[in-house]
Amino acid sequence: MQYKTDLKEKFTVVTFLDTSLTSNSVPEINELTQKMLSQSPKNLVLNCGHVKQWDASIIEVLANAQQQFYDNNASFVICALSNDLQKGIDDSEYAEMMNLTPTETEAWDIVQMEEIERELLDSDDMEFSAEI
Numbered sequence: 001m002q003y004k005t006d007l008k009e010k011f012t013v014v015t016f017l018d019t020s021l022t023s024n025s026v027p028e029i030n031e032l033t034q035k036m037l038s039q040s041p042k043n044l045v046l047n048c049g050h051v052k053q054w055d056a057s058i059i060e061v062l063a064n065a066q067q068q069f070y071d072n073n074a075s076f077v078i079c080a081l082s083n084d085l086q087k088g089i090d091d092s093e094y095a096e097m098m099n100l101t102p103t104e105t106e107a108w109d110i111v112q113m114e115e116i117e118r119e120l121l122d123s124d125d126m127e128f129s130a131e132i
Contacts, residue, residue: 001016001018001021001025001028001029002016002017002018003015003016003017003018003032004017007041008041008108009041010041010043010111010112010115011041011043011044011045011075011108011111012036012039012041012043012044012045013044013045013046013047013104013107014032014036014044014045014046014047015047015049015050016046016047016048016050016051017050018050018051019050019051019052019053020051020052020053020054021051021053021054021055021058022054022055022058023055023057023058025054025058026057026058026061029058029061029062029065030061030065033065033068033069033076034068037068037069037072037074042069042072042073042074043069043074043075043076043111043114043115044069044074044075044076044077045077045078045079045104045107045108045111046062046076046077046078046079047079047080047104047107048078048079048080048081048082048085049079049080049104051081051082051085052082052084052085053084053085054085054088056088056092059088059089059092059094060092060094062078062094062098063092063094063097063098066078066097066098066099067097073118075099075110075111075114075115076099077099077100077101077107077110077111078098078099078100078101078107079100079101079102079103079104079106079107080102080103080104081100081102086100
């Protein structure tokens with residue numbers, strides 16, 4: 001599996017360069033997402049603009065990765081899906097839980113909004129604990 005990374009201030013963009021992701025890619029995707037979650041910044045944008053097809057197992061591994069990111073107060077956004085890939089996700093049981101955007105710029109916006117939201121929630125928690 002080929003990909004490139006682009007490190008930004010608040011997130012990392014991983015762009016898949018392969019046009020097809022098969023179930024053989026699942027271990028690599030798991031390893032990649034775990035690596036990104038353990039580094040700073042933890043927020044991840046997956047750009048799938050080159051990918052034309054993938055096995056259903058890819059949807060599941062991405063949904064599980066997204067849940068791990070959110071469990072660790074980090075953002076995980078998938079962008080630039082082809083119509084076929086989008087339909088595959090829409091038809092899956094994971095459609096409601098996945099954070100998808102049409103463009104990488106919109107994915108960046110979501111990451112930044114979620115970062116602000118986490119900061120606000122953290123400051124609210126600090127204020128609440130100070131009152132107790």
